[in-house]
Amino acid sequence: MSTPETIVLVGHGMVGQRFLEALADHGVTRRARVIVLCEEPRPAYDRVKLTSYFSGATPEELTLADEDFMSRHGIETHLGDAAATLDRTARTVTTLSGSRFHYDTLVLATGSYPFVPPVPGRDSEGCFVYRTIEDLLAIESYAQTARTGAVVGGGLLGLEAAGALQGLGLDTHVVEFSPRLMSIQVDEGGGAALRRKIEGMGIQVHTGVGGQEVIAGEDGRVRSLLLSDGSKVATDLVIFSAGIRPRDQLAREAGLTTGERGGIVIDERCRTSDPNTFAIGECAKAVDGMVYGLVAPGYEMAETAAAAIADSLGGEVGRPGFTGADTSTKLKLLGVDVASFGDALGTADGALDVLYSDSRAGVYKKLVVSPDGALLGGVLVGDAEAYGTLRALTGSVPPVPPESLVLPAGMGAPAALGPTALPDEAVICSCHNVQKGAVRAAVTEHECTDLPSVKKCTRAGTGCGSCVKVLGQLMDAELEAGGIAVDKGLCGCFSHTRAELYEIVRTLRLTTFAEILDSQGRPEARQGDGCEICKPALASVLASLAPALGSGGHVLDGEQAALQDTNDHHLANLQRNGSYSVVPRVPGGEITPAKLIVIGEVARDFGLYTKITGGQRIDMFGARVDQLPAIWARLVDAGFESGHAYGKSLRTVKSCVGQTWCRYGVQDSVRMAISLELRYRGLRAPHKLKSAVSGCARECAEAMGKDFGVIATASGWNLYVGGNGGATPRHADLLAQDLSDAELVRLIDRFLMFYIRTADRLERTSTWLERIDGGLAHVRDVVVHDSLGLCDELEELMAAHVEGYRDEWAATLEDPERLQRFVSFVNAPGAPDPSVRFVAEREQIKPDLTLLSGPDIPVRTLEGTSSR
Amino acid sequence: MTTATASTPAATAGAVLEVAAAGSWHPVCPPSALVVGRGVAALLPDGSQIALFADRAGHTYAIANRDPFTGAEVLSRGLLGSADGRAFVASPLLKQRFELATGRCLDDDEVSVPVYPVRTVTAAHHSAK
Ligand code: SRM
Ligand SMILES: Cc1cc2nc3c(=O)[nH]c(=O)nc-3n(C[C@H](O)[C@H](O)[C@H](O)COP(=O)(O)OP(=O)(O)OC[C@H]3O[C@@H](n4cnc5c(N)ncnc54)[C@H](O)[C@@H]3O)c2cc1C
Ligand code: SF4
Ligand code: FES
Numbered sequence: 001m002s003t004p005e006t007i008v009l010v011g012h013g014m015v016g017q018r019f020l021e022a023l024a025d026h027g028v029t030r031r032a033r034v035i036v037l038c039e040e041p042r043p044a045y046d047r048v049k050l051t052s053y054f055s056g057a058t059p060e061e062l063t064l065a066d067e068d069f070m071s072r073h074g075i076e077t078h079l080g081d082a083a084a085t086l087d088r089t090a091r092t093v094t095t096l097s098g099s100r101f102h103y104d105t106l107v108l109a110t111g112s113y114p115f116v117p118p119v120p121g122r123d124s125e126g127c128f129v130y131r132t133i134e135d136l137l138a139i140e141s142y143a144q145t146a147r148t149g150a151v152v153g154g155g156l157l158g159l160e161a162a163g164a165l166q167g168l169g170l171d172t173h174v175v176e177f178s179p180r181l182m183s184i185q186v187d188e189g190g191g192a193a194l195r196r197k198i199e200g201m202g203i204q205v206h207t208g209v210g211g212q213e214v215i216a217g218e219d220g221r222v223r224s225l226l227l228s229d230g231s232k233v234a235t236d237l238v239i240f241s242a243g244i245r246p247r248d249q250l251a252r253e254a255g256l257t258t259g260e261r262g263g264i265v266i267d268e269r270c271r272t273s274d275p276n277t278f279a280i281g282e283c284a285k286a287v288d289g290m291v292y293g294l295v296a297p298g299y300e301m302a303e304t305a306a307a308a309i310a311d312s313l314g315g316e317v318g319r320p321g322f323t324g325a326d327t328s329t330k331l332k333l334l335g336v337d338v339a340s341f342g343d344a345l346g347t348a349d350g351a352l353d354v355l356y357s358d359s360r361a362g363v364y365k366k367l368v369v370s371p372d373g374a375l376l377g378g379v380l381v382g383d384a385e386a387y388g389t390l391r392a393l394t395g396s397v398p399p400v401p402p403e404s405l406v407l408p409a410g411m412g413a414p415a416a417l418g419p420t421a422l423p424d425e426a427v428i429c430s431c432h433n434v435q436k437g438a439v440r441a442a443v444t445e446h447e448c449t450d451l452p453s454v455k456k457c458t459r460a461g462t463g464c465g466s467c468v469k470v471l472g473q474l475m476d477a478e479l480e481a482g483g484i485a486v487d488k489g490l491c492g493c494f495s496h497t498r499a500e501l502y503e504i505v506r507t508l509r510l511t512t513f514a515e516i517l518d519s520q521g522r523p524e525a526r527q528g529d530g531c532e533i534c535k536p537a538l539a540s541v542l543a544s545l546a547p548a549l550g551s552g553g554h555v556l557d558g559e560q561a562a563l564q565d566t567n568d569h570h571l572a573n574l575q576r577n578g579s580y581s582v583v584p585r586v587p588g589g590e591i592t593p594a595k596l597i598v599i600g601e602v603a604r605d606f607g608l609y610t611k612i613t614g615g616q617r618i619d620m621f622g623a624r625v626d627q628l629p630a631i632w633a634r635l636v637d638a639g640f641e642s643g644h645a646y647g648k649s650l651r652t653v654k655s656c657v658g659q660t661w662c663r664y665g666v667q668d669s670v671r672m673a674i675s676l677e678l679r680y681r682g683l684r685a686p687h688k689l690k691s692a693v694s695g696c697a698r699e700c701a702e703a704m705g706k707d708f709g710v711i712a713t714a715s716g717w718n719l720y721v722g723g724n725g726g727a728t729p730r731h732a733d734l735l736a737q738d739l740s741d742a743e744l745v746r747l748i749d750r751f752l753m754f755y756i757r758t759a760d761r762l763e764r765t766s767t768w769l770e771r772i773d774g775g776l777a778h779v780r781d782v783v784v785h786d787s788l789g790l791c792d793e794l795e796e797l798m799a800a801h802v803e804g805y806r807d808e809w810a811a812t813l814e815d816p817e818r819l820q821r822f823v824s825f826v827n828a829p830g831a832p833d834p835s836v837r838f839v840a841e842r843e844q845i846k847p848d849l850t851l852l853s854g855p856d857i858p859v860r861t862l863e864g865t866s867s868r
Numbered sequence: 869m870t871t872a873t874a875s876t877p878a879a880t881a882g883a884v885l886e887v888a889a890a891g892s893w894h895p896v897c898p899p900s901a902l903v904v905g906r907g908v909a910a911l912l913p914d915g916s917q918i919a920l921f922a923d924r925a926g927h928t929y930a931i932a933n934r935d936p937f938t939g940a941e942v943l944s945r946g947l948l949g950s951a952d953g954r955a956f957v958a959s960p961l962l963k964q965r966f967e968l969a970t971g972r973c974l975d976d977d978e979v980s981v982p983v984y985p986v987r988t989v990t991a992a993h994h995s996a997k
Contacts, residue, residue: 492951514924524952529905529924531949532958532965562905566945566960569906574960578940826897826908826920834915835934835941852939 015281022306121214126222268321342377431463588673589616658695665695667712919944
């Protein structure tokens with residue numbers, strides 16, 4: 001019996017793991033003995049996502065090999081033991097611990113090590129590199145005793161490390177020897193824009209200087225970093241991120257050919273100078289002379305080597321060799337959009353530039369184009385929205401002129417170029433080299449109908465994640481084209497979406513829920529009562545359209561009353577013990593002392609708990625339902641109105657103090673915020689709407705985190721849309737620039753009405769903008785360029801809303817019938833609810849929860865109860 | 869302030885809704901006090917709270933007002949709906965649904981709320997009780 005072929009893999013990193021998976025795919029693991037030597041104490045993990053450890057990912061979540069991958073394929077792994085020497089004649093590897101393994105085929109996937117410049121003091125306590133999970137654990141624990149941190153190296157990884165330090169709460173410095181940040185990927189202009197962005201995050205950037213010496217105190221711990229210009233940065237911690245070097249020592253010592261500047265030389269099939277030995281990933285020097293420091297080329301090498309080995313064992317994989325790869329990158333650093341792709345620095349013969357740069361907004365975009373118009377590459381800083389599409393178009397002549405791909409809103413022709421315009425060969429995910437054709441096939445042939453299954457099927461989107469957006473758009477387009485029925489229905493009662501129902505209600509002029517349910521509902525739901533999902537959703541549609549359909553809109557009128565969520569029904573927010581909170585509107589956050597006093601008096605007289613909200617107003621908690629009318633009578637009397645804290649409608653328009661007082665302000669942001677809040681108050685929408693107006697680019701009002709945000713410029717206002725705080729924060733996108741007051745209001749009118757018309761139930765503008773076909777470009781076409789000819793109608797709808805606005809609380813107080821609903825008990829109208837009681841805390845009240853926890857079921861907290 | 873005991877509303881309309889609890893029928897309110905699709909809360913003589921509902925089909929239901937998930941007396945303020953022809957109320961706090969006829973929680977098999985029989989009586993019958 002012949003002993004099976006033995007394959008030894010040295011290094012279990014990202015590429016090594018991919019190699020094992022490819023071996024398994026080709027059936028090699030069934031025929032050969034496979035041994036893995038892994039220096040790190042844990043099996044392969046996702047190094048690309050290393051930094052996500054600091055945002056909560058556990059080492060287990062970063063792991064790449066699922067639990068039983070190794071055992072399922074009979075792969076022997078030796079953790080925490082590195083290969084120390086290689087005997088090529090005997091074909092054995094000996095590990096540090098002294099174990100020796102014979103091999104028939106050897107695969108080196110040893111990756112790289114971080115280069116630490118030979119500066120004095122570099123071994124002091126507090127000096128780190130940024131490469132492994134162990135490095136991060138060490139940095140994290142040391143940072144607890146540190147206040148300041150410095151990163152030596154301003155490349156991609158250095159900036160990521162700096163972001164991590166800042167996230168750990170340290171004052172952070174970046175020191176970069178070359179004159180700009182990320183010099184490998186971006187050009188001078190891009191570097192300048194990037195620097196402004198990074199500095200805007202509060203990180204101090206020193207370029208054109210090198211770290212010269214690490215100075216430690218007597219205790220051996222880092223105190224400062226001496227720079228080459230003689231200046232000193234006081235710091236407690238230093239991370240070296242000055243580049244990486246291939247780990248080729250093992251190979252070199254065994255006499256394999258290595259490059260002059262490092263890297264194990266390989267041929268197209270990833271064979272080294274010894275035909276029994278392969279090298280893949282960052283330790284290898286490819287036939288194009290490159291040592292790639294990115295994972296995508298490494299994966300290709302892994303596939304190539306695995307195919308070559310399978311073939312040599314009688315397989316017929318016949319995969320083309322590895323001759324070179326794309327080095328596109330997108331920075332994952334929080335809050336900064338930077339991307340470079342293709343020939344970003346324009347090194348090809350005759351390459352031409354298309355450049356758009358706005359230093360004020362920190363946006364820099366450059367495309368490199370060949371004389372025949374083919375897109376060769378580019379750099380995007382400050383706005384990398386188009387990255388996915390542009391990267392995939394690289395190498396071809398784009399279907400629209402390149403200028404239009406980089407110009408912002410309102411300038412030149414809009415770029416209506418979605419991923420659907422791409423050819424099938426376009427690479428959508430460069431981490432896993434997945435082409436558009438494969439994504440389409442996942443939907444059409446493998447019946448994937450949601451993003452997770454498309455990701456699982458194609459692997460696209462499971463690397464750096466920068467292609468996920470394009471992936472989603474492609475999947476949706478494909479689903480739609482295939483007419484695959486995904487039940488997008490609103491709920492069990494309606495098979496239409498909210499947007500479709502909006503159109504139906506508008507065109508058929510339906511005015512009651514019963515009418516809509518009985519004529520448009522699913523057959524089994526007609527004549528029924530609807531449900532807790534469609535009732536409030538349709539109440540909102542009816543309310544948004546009421547002024548235009550002339551159907552009278554008070555939310556407590558007639559059948560409408562039965563549709564509202566309890567908050568809308570009582571015009572207040574229900575709290576955990578059954579009491580309510582009261583939030584009067586404070587437009588723009590501006591309030592007179594007299595009104596402040598009224599709030600104080602009302603709260604005191606009714607014994608309410610008061611708190612300043614995150615929305616620049618005051619919330620009063622602990623009112624019983626039967627107290628609401630009396631509380632509001634006092635407030636309305638003093639000139640307050642409902643703040644709609646309960647409704648899916650406009651909440652607040654926050655403002656900064658602006659030009660009137662602030663030395664930096666360039667416009668009167670308070671005046672604008674107040675006028676916007678008064679214009680859109682009471683507007684019912686698919687979800688709540690928030691806004692803010694900042695007086696200058698410092699953005700103290702956080703307008704970029706709002707559904708529609710306004711930032712003053714020297715010549716007018718910039719309008720941003722689709723921002724969100726909350727669970728999935730999103731920075732708003734610039735819709736149009738330098739608008740006059742009237743232009744601003746007109747665009748917001750159209751934007752809001754278009755959103756209300758087309759969004760799904762409970763879909764904030766941010767998710768809506770990400771979801772709808774064509775995204776921001778489409779919305780801009782519709783509301784700025786009136787491409788659908790809808791704008792007149794949208795403006796009329798808003799005019800009708802403004803015209804029809806009445807304060808809901810004032811109207812309620814005038815109507816005895818509506819007031820009847822504000823009782824605790826139908827058979828004891830004057831009786832207060834005995835279960836609503838309070839206890840004292842910090843000189844105010846809080847709900848007495850012991851009263852509520854009955855004998856049977858303990859009180860569960862919001863966090864502990866799963867919602868549907 | 870009034871003490872927390874139930875009083876029969878001055879029912880001019882003649883008809884009264886009654887709820888059975890602890891072995892006897894208690895008059896609560898006229899049927900007209902219920903809005904279809906919404907609930908009202910009522911106090912029983914022993915101080916416990918119930919939630920009354922009317923659906924589109926004309927049925928009336930009474931269940932305990934206490935939301936078992938949070939302990940708050942709020943079920944009367946939930947939204948009424950129907951699925952497969954059976955009426956339910958969704959708690960206004962954490963949205964669990966309770967079938968009105970049985971009190972069964974549709975989102976958690978282990979939880980239910982008490983239900984109470986309801987009937988409508990004319991004034992004549994009522995006074996003859
Ligand atoms: C009172 C307040 C917290 C505070 O004490 O400061 C608050 C309280 C609530 N927020 Fe908020 N949010 C408050 C400011 C915010 C902010 C900050 C802001 O507006 O600038 C945000 C992030 C900004 C944003 O929305 O993008 C915020 C993001 C949320 C979210 C997440 C939304 C999202 O898109 O992810 C929810 C949940 C939801 O709406 O689905 C939420 C929901 C809620 C609810 C309504 C939860 C509920 O259903 O009971 C809370 C109601 C309390 C009550 O009964 O009055 N609240 N909430 C703030 C009221 C502001 C106001 O004056 O109206
Ligand atoms: C913070 C960070 C962010 C990154 N972001 C990106 C990104 O966005 N996009 C991108 O494309 N790339 C990124 N990279 C680079 C990417 O992680 C690497 O290209 C990839 O990990 C290379 O895989 P590899 O298997 O060749 O090397 P590694 O993943 O480094 O694996 C090599 C393994 O071999 C082990 N080893 C070495 N010598 C021996 C020995 N003698 N015996 C046994 N074991 C040995 C090492 O301990 C290591 O575990 C990032 C890297 C870092 C550190
Ligand atoms: S955003 Fe500008 S104008 Fe407004 S407060 Fe801040 S610095 Fe002043
Ligand atoms: S491009 Fe990195 S995951 Fe797709």
